[in-house]
Amino acid sequence: MQIRTAITAALATTALVGTGLLVGSRVSLLPVAASTNAPPYDSLFQVLFSIGTILFLGILIVLLYSLIRFRRRPGDVAEGLPIEGNLPLEIVWTAIPAVVILFVGIYSYDIYDRMGGMASLDHGGMHHGAMDLSGMDQVQPASTPPSSGERIWGGIGSTQAYLDQTGDGRAVATAVPPLPVEVTAMQFAFIFHYPDSAITSGELHVPVGQPVQLRMQARDVIHAFWVPEFRLKQDVIPGQPTVLSLTATRPGTYPVICAELCGPYHGGMRTSVVVHEPEDFLAWVTQNAPQVSA
Amino acid sequence: MTVADPSALEPRLQPSGWLRYFSFSLDHKVIGLQYLVCGFFFYLVGGALAGVIRTELVSPIADFVSRDTYNEVLTLHGTVMIFLWIVPVVNGAFGNYLIPFYVGARDMAFPRLNAVAFWMIPPAGLLLISSYLLAGAAAQSGWTAYPPLSLTTPAAGQVVWILSVLLLGGSSIFGAVNFIATVLKLRRPGLKMMQLPMYCWAMLGTSLLVVLSTPVLAGVLILLSFDIIAHTGFFNPELGGNVVVYQHLFWFYSHPAVYIMVLPAFGLVSEILPVHARKPLFGYTTMVYSIMGIVFLGLIVWAHHMFTSGTPPWMRLFFTIATSFIAVPTGIKFFNWLATLWGGKIALNSAMLFSCGFILNFVFGGITGITLAQVPFDIHVHDTYYVVGHFHYIVYGGTVFVIFAALYHWYPKFTGRLLNEDLGRLHFLLTFIGFNLCFLPQHWLGLNGMPRRVAEYDPAFTTLNQVSSVGALIMAVSTLPLLLNVVVTALRGQPAGDNPWNALTPEWLTSSPPPVENWHGEAPLVAEPYGYGHAPAPALAETRP
Ligand code: HEM
Ligand SMILES: [Cu+2]
Numbered sequence A: 001m002q003i004r005t006a007i008t009a010a011l012a013t014t015a016l017v018g019t020g021l022l023v024g025s026r027v028s029l030l031p032v033a034a035s036t037n038a039p040p041y042d043s044l045f046q047v048l049f050s051i052g053t054i055l056f057l058g059i060l061i062v063l064l065y066s067l068i069r070f071r072r073r074p075g076d077v078a079e080g081l082p083i084e085g086n087l088p089l090e091i092v093w094t095a096i097p098a099v100v101i102l103f104v105g106i107y108s109y110d111i112y113d114r115m116g117g118m119a120s121l122d123h124g125g126m127h128h129g130a131m132d133l134s135g136m137d138q139v140q141p142a143s144t145p146p147s148s149g150e151r152i153w154g155g156i157g158s159t160q161a162y163l164d165q166t167g168d169g170r171a172v173a174t175a176v177p178p179l180p181v182e183v184t185a186m187q188f189a190f191i192f193h194y195p196d197s198a199i200t201s202g203e204l205h206v207p208v209g210q211p212v213q214l215r216m217q218a219r220d221v222i223h224a225f226w227v228p229e230f231r232l233k234q235d236v237i238p239g240q241p242t243v244l245s246l247t248a249t250r251p252g253t254y255p256v257i258c259a260e261l262c263g264p265y266h267g268g269m270r271t272s273v274v275v276h277e278p279e280d281f282l283a284w285v286t287q288n289a290p291q292v293s294a
Numbered sequence B: 001m002t003v004a005d006p007s008a009l010e011p012r013l014q015p016s017g018w019l020r021y022f023s024f025s026l027d028h029k030v031i032g033l034q035y036l037v038c039g040f041f042f043y044l045v046g047g048a049l050a051g052v053i054r055t056e057l058v059s060p061i062a063d064f065v066s067r068d069t070y071n072e073v074l075t076l077h078g079t080v081m082i083f084l085w086i087v088p089v090v091n092g093a094f095g096n097y098l099i100p101f102y103v104g105a106r107d108m109a110f111p112r113l114n115a116v117a118f119w120m121i122p123p124a125g126l127l128l129i130s131s132y133l134l135a136g137a138a139a140q141s142g143w144t145a146y147p148p149l150s151l152t153t154p155a156a157g158q159v160v161w162i163l164s165v166l167l168l169g170g171s172s173i174f175g176a177v178n179f180i181a182t183v184l185k186l187r188r189p190g191l192k193m194m195q196l197p198m199y200c201w202a203m204l205g206t207s208l209l210v211v212l213s214t215p216v217l218a219g220v221l222i223l224l225s226f227d228i229i230a231h232t233g234f235f236n237p238e239l240g241g242n243v244v245v246y247q248h249l250f251w252f253y254s255h256p257a258v259y260i261m262v263l264p265a266f267g268l269v270s271e272i273l274p275v276h277a278r279k280p281l282f283g284y285t286t287m288v289y290s291i292m293g294i295v296f297l298g299l300i301v302w303a304h305h306m307f308t309s310g311t312p313p314w315m316r317l318f319f320t321i322a323t324s325f326i327a328v329p330t331g332i333k334f335f336n337w338l339a340t341l342w343g344g345k346i347a348l349n350s351a352m353l354f355s356c357g358f359i360l361n362f363v364f365g366g367i368t369g370i371t372l373a374q375v376p377f378d379i380h381v382h383d384t385y386y387v388v389g390h391f392h393y394i395v396y397g398g399t400v401f402v403i404f405a406a407l408y409h410w411y412p413k414f415t416g417r418l419l420n421e422d423l424g425r426l427h428f429l430l431t432f433i434g435f436n437l438c439f440l441p442q443h444w445l446g447l448n449g450m451p452r453r454v455a456e457y458d459p460a461f462t463t464l465n466q467v468s469s470v471g472a473l474i475m476a477v478s479t480l481p482l483l484l485n486v487v488v489t490a491l492r493g494q495p496a497g498d499n500p501w502n503a504l505t506p507e508w509l510t511s512s513p514p515p516v517e518n519w520h521g522e523a524p525l526v527a528e529p530y531g532y533g534h535a536p537a538p539a540l541a542e543t544r545p
């Protein structure tokens, strides 16, 4: 009897874990992946989705089983079993979530670090990731030093570390300095300014494969810059500049959405980001740069 | 500490009959029911506002109400549901009704303060929902009232909102002080802390959170009102203010607030499950420790609402870890409840169905909560419909389901009559289906690009929004069997007797409804509130399934 129970339990657990892993890896709930952040994000999503499915299904099954198996039949006036607790059991179900949480925490820390989230923001946040990638004393990319050394209050500073993951040969772009873009958010629009070419645009245009550093400020209230296909979001705050570094990996046009309530037209505060092939991007720049008399 | 002498309650000076529910009654049972009915009224108000929101979102363009109105409706909905329905009901209503019974007292420690705390709520609520009449506009900056937006929207409406929330916060603090004093000081001689029903522990923990965090909310809202009225610059970046500091102070209250909304529900479920499963509550001691663990951790996780604000990397990391660890004590509670059911004699009545609905919904919301706690995950879904889905699974699927379970469980105590089970099960079925239909699709919407707090959206999301709105409609319909049940039963329901569930907790050891000072004689000493399964049941009066 004991053995049969143990075998049943083991089989059930295996089936449950298998289902969870299958669901996590097969069911995709996310939009297309278009930046270097997206692949690590999506693998984190898969892991969490698998764990979540296992936990939820497990509890659902135990609950339904109990409700059916232990339901009170009409006329039955007997009591349940007088079990008040079971210390070993309680230790087990304290330990299991603790271990799962620890694993999830370490794993998501790693993902976050690889996204460049742990890079220091004070130096424009550019070196940390670059060093991760090479491990050698690689030359600092000539990043845009934050103009006038003003304080950056938050964001994701580094884009470099994940370049080798794009898998389409563009990883060589590591040495390419990031393209600086100044983002101004206001009720109810984003304005993108390219200091290098003096272009000002209502749409964001970026070349595929090259790091882009958005330096963001709000003119009136708090807004947020969100591109679902990039899996990235950063609040744009009046009085407190923030940065967001990213590298697009898939040409196309994606929505830029304001994700912080900013007034009556908040829902309409959206524009697009156009990810170009490098040569198309150059063409766009030449076409749109104001004519500078040389 | 001086506590009221129960004999000083002057019951003779109180009106009797139904009129006493409209009086400044000092009887904790009257006050409890006042909280319940008042809360339910505001639930209907908040529900109507939700109906406006879901109607607007049936189509992707802003066509049902104006954009300003939409933001007002959204703000009022959140504020009403949190501060006028969930918090007062799950704390004030059941806390006041049950805690004196559980500690073996004749009333709360400070009956007058108790009545004051209740009577602050109706004026505050009416103030809030009439802000259109009073100020020409209601607050439009969400229930979070982030500056600078809250400094730029119509000032009068925002000030009315602040005033109302301050009153409600004050009421909550008064209530909490009373619960702490009652549990610690009014226990019947011989009753030990570790013999208290679990709801007492839940209310003790919750009240500690209220007392520690609500004053911070009051402080930050007062500063915000200075910025609006006197043009000070605490949170105005143009005057050198810092908008992120507001967010820290706001969430220092408002994350604990989510535990103020669920810990009492955890307590209520811990009372309901053993009775209808005929088994002792599994793991009493670990339950107590996990409540206190949640209280402690709940105080140090607030910045997980600010992962995309201007927060430095180390802060994001710390709050990820602290938040994730709340899952451990929370998980313990769920495993203990499942173990309570295991091997029981489970009556599948309305109270049990709603409790089990709570378990499922909350587990789901807890799992999405853990995903949100991971900074890299949250960066994508913060401020999207994914979050809307998450917290409705917690507050509605969790707490509101428990409130309904509690209503079916204690209604016979309140009135001496049993609610109709057929209507009750219909109510459960409609609520469960409507709720999941309404909020499950929202997770997908958020993941795929729909931000929250919008009146218009990408037409690609139309179908799922319509599914969600149909779910909301079913939820609205689900209140009909409930209302019918409550009214019809009050008039001519099946008499319940004093203890229809054969329960062992003290509130069932007196008549239904109980006399003014709770007991006909001495308060009984209940050393084993969950001592089910020991003796053969003293002939279960209730034999229906
Ligand atoms: C398992 C435990 C829980 C965890 C780990 C958790 C985690 C989180 C996180 C990280 C967020 C922020 C998401 C974002 O805005 O980007 C959030 C939002 C929220 N949670 Fe939870 N949560 C849990 C339980 C609860 C409970 C118990 C409640 C309430 C009763 C609740 C209600 C809310 C609400 C209202 C919000 C949205 C707040 C807003 O931005 O307006 N959560 N939760
Ligand atoms: Cu916005």
Ligand SMILES: [Cu+2]
Pocket (backbone or CB within 6 Å): B254, B255, B258, B301, B302, B304, B305
């Ligand atoms: Cu929180």
